[in-house]
Amino acid sequence: MSEPLLREVHGLLLRRARLRQGKKLEEVAAAAGISMQYLSEIERGRKEPSSEILAAVCRGLGSNVSMLTKAAHRQYLQYLQLRIIDGENTGESTELHGLQSASQQTQITTLLLAA
Amino acid sequence: MSEPLLREVHGLLLRRARLRQGKKLEEVAAAAGISMQYLSEIERGRKEPSSEILAAVCRGLGSNVSMLTKAAHRQYLQYLQLRIIDGENTGESTELHGLQSASQQTQITTLLLAA
Numbered sequence: 001m002s003e004p005l006l007r008e009v010h011g012l013l014l015r016r017a018r019l020r021q022g023k024k025l026e027e028v029a030a031a032a033g034i035s036m037q038y039l040s041e042i043e044r045g046r047k048e049p050s051s052e053i054l055a056a057v058c059r060g061l062g063s064n065v066s067m068l069t070k071a072a073h074r075q076y077l078q079y080l081q082l083r084i085i086d087g088e089n090t091g092e093s094t095e096l097h098g099l100q101s102a103s104q105q106t107q108i109t110t111l112l113l114a115a
Numbered sequence: 116m117s118e119p120l121l122r123e124v125h126g127l128l129l130r131r132a133r134l135r136q137g138k139k140l141e142e143v144a145a146a147a148g149i150s151m152q153y154l155s156e157i158e159r160g161r162k163e164p165s166s167e168i169l170a171a172v173c174r175g176l177g178s179n180v181s182m183l184t185k186a187a188h189r190q191y192l193q194y195l196q197l198r199i200i201d202g203e204n205t206g207e208s209t210e211l212h213g214l215q216s217a218s219q220q221t222q223i224t225t226l227l228l229a230a
Binding site for chain 1: 117118120121122123124163165166167169170174179180181184185187188191192194195
Protein backbone atom coordinates (compact mmCIF):
# COMPACT_ATOMS: atom_id res chain seq x y z
CA MET A 1 0.00 0.00 0.00
CA SER A 2 1.25 3.40 -0.93
CA GLU A 3 -0.94 5.29 1.55
CA PRO A 4 -2.61 4.38 4.84
CA LEU A 5 -6.16 3.16 4.32
CA LEU A 6 -8.89 5.72 4.91
CA ARG A 7 -10.56 3.61 7.62
CA GLU A 8 -7.24 3.47 9.50
CA VAL A 9 -6.86 7.23 9.34
CA HIS A 10 -10.48 7.78 10.36
CA GLY A 11 -10.10 5.31 13.22
CA LEU A 12 -6.98 7.03 14.50
CA LEU A 13 -8.63 10.46 14.39
CA LEU A 14 -11.82 9.32 16.07
CA ARG A 15 -9.87 7.62 18.85
CA ARG A 16 -7.68 10.66 19.33
CA ALA A 17 -10.69 12.97 19.49
CA ARG A 18 -12.38 10.72 22.04
CA LEU A 19 -9.31 10.54 24.26
CA ARG A 20 -8.79 14.30 24.12
CA GLN A 21 -12.33 14.77 25.29
CA GLY A 22 -11.66 12.34 28.12
CA LYS A 23 -14.55 10.15 27.02
CA LYS A 24 -14.83 6.39 27.35
CA LEU A 25 -15.71 4.03 24.54
CA GLU A 26 -19.08 3.28 26.19
CA GLU A 27 -20.05 6.92 26.22
CA VAL A 28 -19.31 7.67 22.57
CA ALA A 29 -20.69 4.33 21.41
CA ALA A 30 -23.95 4.99 23.26
CA ALA A 31 -24.18 8.48 21.76
CA ALA A 32 -23.61 7.01 18.30
CA GLY A 33 -26.05 4.15 18.86
CA ILE A 34 -23.49 1.39 18.29
CA SER A 35 -21.85 -1.19 20.51
CA MET A 36 -18.66 -0.47 22.39
CA GLN A 37 -16.97 -3.39 20.62
CA TYR A 38 -17.90 -2.04 17.21
CA LEU A 39 -16.59 1.43 18.04
CA SER A 40 -13.36 -0.11 19.29
CA GLU A 41 -12.90 -1.96 15.99
CA ILE A 42 -13.65 1.20 14.02
CA GLU A 43 -11.04 3.11 16.04
CA ARG A 44 -8.45 0.42 15.32
CA GLY A 45 -9.24 0.52 11.59
CA ARG A 46 -10.47 -3.06 11.60
CA LYS A 47 -14.05 -2.41 10.60
CA GLU A 48 -15.19 -0.32 7.69
CA PRO A 49 -18.07 1.77 9.03
CA SER A 50 -20.87 2.84 6.70
CA SER A 51 -21.14 6.56 6.02
CA GLU A 52 -24.16 6.64 8.33
CA ILE A 53 -22.23 5.08 11.23
CA LEU A 54 -19.26 7.35 10.61
CA ALA A 55 -21.53 10.40 10.80
CA ALA A 56 -23.13 9.08 13.99
CA VAL A 57 -19.73 8.60 15.67
CA CYS A 58 -18.67 12.12 14.64
CA ARG A 59 -21.88 13.49 16.13
CA GLY A 60 -21.25 11.43 19.26
CA LEU A 61 -17.99 13.36 19.57
CA GLY A 62 -19.74 16.71 19.07
CA SER A 63 -18.21 16.99 15.61
CA ASN A 64 -19.19 16.26 12.03
CA VAL A 65 -17.95 14.54 8.89
CA SER A 66 -16.76 17.80 7.38
CA MET A 67 -14.25 18.25 10.20
CA LEU A 68 -13.24 14.60 9.93
CA THR A 69 -12.39 15.03 6.24
CA LYS A 70 -10.29 18.07 7.10
CA ALA A 71 -8.42 16.22 9.82
CA ALA A 72 -7.97 13.21 7.53
CA HIS A 73 -6.38 15.33 4.85
CA ARG A 74 -3.95 16.83 7.38
CA GLN A 75 -3.13 13.37 8.62
CA TYR A 76 -2.31 12.24 5.08
CA LEU A 77 -0.11 15.29 4.58
CA GLN A 78 1.78 14.43 7.78
CA TYR A 79 2.29 10.95 6.46
CA LEU A 80 3.65 12.28 3.16
CA GLN A 81 6.06 14.56 4.98
CA LEU A 82 7.30 11.69 7.12
CA ARG A 83 7.94 9.62 4.01
CA ILE A 84 9.94 12.43 2.46
CA ILE A 85 11.93 13.02 5.65
CA ASP A 86 12.71 9.32 5.73
CA GLY A 87 14.03 9.65 2.19
CA GLU A 88 11.76 6.88 1.06
CA ASN A 89 11.58 6.60 -2.69
CA THR A 90 10.24 3.35 -3.93
CA GLY A 91 9.98 4.38 -7.54
CA GLU A 92 6.21 4.40 -7.44
CA SER A 93 4.10 7.27 -8.72
CA THR A 94 5.57 10.57 -7.63
CA GLU A 95 2.17 11.97 -6.79
CA LEU A 96 2.71 10.83 -3.21
CA HIS A 97 5.91 12.78 -2.80
CA GLY A 98 4.00 15.96 -2.18
CA LEU A 99 6.83 18.40 -1.60
CA GLN A 100 8.66 17.19 -4.67
CA SER A 101 5.70 17.45 -7.00
CA ALA A 102 3.69 20.43 -5.91
CA SER A 103 2.66 21.31 -9.45
CA GLN A 104 1.46 17.79 -10.08
CA GLN A 105 -0.52 17.83 -6.84
CA THR A 106 -2.11 21.11 -7.84
CA GLN A 107 -3.09 19.55 -11.13
CA ILE A 108 -4.67 16.59 -9.37
CA THR A 109 -6.49 18.88 -6.97
CA THR A 110 -7.82 20.92 -9.83
CA LEU A 111 -9.12 17.77 -11.44
CA LEU A 112 -10.89 16.68 -8.29
CA LEU A 113 -12.29 19.98 -7.11
CA ALA A 114 -15.52 21.64 -8.12
CA ALA A 115 -15.51 24.38 -10.69
CA MET B 116 -29.50 13.99 7.80
CA SER B 117 -27.63 17.11 8.71
CA GLU B 118 -24.78 16.59 6.22
CA PRO B 119 -24.44 14.71 2.94
CA LEU B 120 -23.13 11.19 3.46
CA LEU B 121 -19.42 10.71 2.88
CA ARG B 122 -20.00 8.05 0.19
CA GLU B 123 -22.21 10.52 -1.71
CA VAL B 124 -19.54 13.21 -1.56
CA HIS B 125 -16.83 10.74 -2.58
CA GLY B 126 -18.98 9.47 -5.43
CA LEU B 127 -19.63 12.97 -6.72
CA LEU B 128 -15.94 13.86 -6.62
CA LEU B 129 -14.80 10.66 -8.31
CA ARG B 130 -17.34 11.06 -11.06
CA ARG B 131 -16.39 14.70 -11.56
CA ALA B 132 -12.69 13.83 -11.74
CA ARG B 133 -13.36 11.09 -14.28
CA LEU B 134 -15.47 13.34 -16.50
CA ARG B 135 -12.89 16.12 -16.37
CA GLN B 136 -10.28 13.68 -17.54
CA GLY B 137 -12.60 12.63 -20.37
CA LYS B 138 -12.45 9.03 -19.24
CA LYS B 139 -15.16 6.43 -19.56
CA LEU B 140 -16.44 4.25 -16.72
CA GLU B 141 -14.88 1.17 -18.37
CA GLU B 142 -11.45 2.72 -18.42
CA VAL B 143 -11.33 3.78 -14.77
CA ALA B 144 -13.05 0.60 -13.59
CA ALA B 145 -10.47 -1.51 -15.43
CA ALA B 146 -7.61 0.53 -13.96
CA ALA B 147 -9.11 0.05 -10.49
CA GLY B 148 -9.78 -3.64 -11.02
CA ILE B 149 -13.53 -3.42 -10.45
CA SER B 150 -16.59 -3.77 -12.65
CA MET B 151 -18.05 -0.87 -14.54
CA GLN B 152 -21.37 -1.39 -12.78
CA TYR B 153 -19.74 -1.25 -9.37
CA LEU B 154 -17.89 1.96 -10.21
CA SER B 155 -21.12 3.48 -11.47
CA GLU B 156 -22.83 2.68 -8.16
CA ILE B 157 -19.92 4.12 -6.19
CA GLU B 158 -20.09 7.33 -8.23
CA ARG B 159 -23.81 7.63 -7.52
CA GLY B 160 -23.23 7.11 -3.79
CA ARG B 161 -25.23 3.90 -3.77
CA LYS B 162 -22.44 1.53 -2.76
CA GLU B 163 -20.11 1.99 0.16
CA PRO B 164 -16.67 1.07 -1.20
CA SER B 165 -14.07 -0.38 1.13
CA SER B 166 -11.00 1.75 1.79
CA GLU B 167 -9.03 -0.55 -0.51
CA ILE B 168 -11.47 -0.05 -3.40
CA LEU B 169 -11.59 3.69 -2.80
CA ALA B 170 -7.80 3.86 -3.01
CA ALA B 171 -7.82 1.77 -6.19
CA VAL B 172 -10.34 4.09 -7.86
CA CYS B 173 -8.29 7.14 -6.86
CA ARG B 174 -5.19 5.53 -8.34
CA GLY B 175 -7.20 4.68 -11.46
CA LEU B 176 -7.77 8.43 -11.81
CA GLY B 177 -4.08 9.21 -11.30
CA SER B 178 -4.82 10.60 -7.86
CA ASN B 179 -4.75 9.39 -4.27
CA VAL B 180 -6.87 9.26 -1.13
CA SER B 181 -5.09 12.25 0.36
CA MET B 182 -6.35 14.45 -2.46
CA LEU B 183 -9.80 12.94 -2.18
CA THR B 184 -10.00 13.88 1.51
CA LYS B 185 -8.98 17.44 0.63
CA ALA B 186 -11.60 17.69 -2.09
CA ALA B 187 -14.20 16.14 0.21
CA HIS B 188 -13.56 18.73 2.87
CA ARG B 189 -13.95 21.55 0.34
CA GLN B 190 -17.15 19.99 -0.88
CA TYR B 191 -18.54 19.92 2.67
CA LEU B 192 -17.57 23.56 3.14
CA GLN B 193 -19.43 24.47 -0.06
CA TYR B 194 -22.46 22.66 1.28
CA LEU B 195 -22.27 24.60 4.56
CA GLN B 196 -22.02 27.88 2.70
CA LEU B 197 -25.02 27.04 0.57
CA ARG B 198 -27.05 26.27 3.68
CA ILE B 199 -26.12 29.61 5.21
CA ILE B 200 -26.93 31.48 1.99
CA ASP B 201 -30.31 29.74 1.92
CA GLY B 202 -30.90 30.97 5.47
CA GLU B 203 -31.64 27.48 6.56
CA ASN B 204 -31.81 27.13 10.32
CA THR B 205 -33.53 24.00 11.47
CA GLY B 206 -32.63 24.37 15.11
CA GLU B 207 -30.22 21.44 15.00
CA SER B 208 -26.67 21.59 16.28
CA THR B 209 -25.05 24.87 15.32
CA GLU B 210 -21.79 23.17 14.45
CA LEU B 211 -22.95 22.98 10.84
CA HIS B 212 -23.49 26.70 10.55
CA GLY B 213 -19.81 27.28 10.00
CA LEU B 214 -19.75 31.03 9.54
CA GLN B 215 -21.91 31.57 12.58
CA SER B 216 -19.84 29.38 14.87
CA ALA B 217 -16.24 29.77 13.80
CA SER B 218 -14.94 29.49 17.34
CA GLN B 219 -16.86 26.29 17.89
CA GLN B 220 -15.54 24.86 14.63
CA THR B 221 -12.00 25.78 15.64
CA GLN B 222 -12.56 23.97 18.90
CA ILE B 223 -13.80 20.88 17.08
CA THR B 224 -10.87 21.01 14.67
CA THR B 225 -8.45 21.27 17.57
CA LEU B 226 -10.00 18.23 19.13
CA LEU B 227 -9.72 16.22 15.94
CA LEU B 228 -6.31 17.27 14.76
CA ALA B 229 -2.97 15.83 15.70
CA ALA B 230 -0.83 17.51 18.34
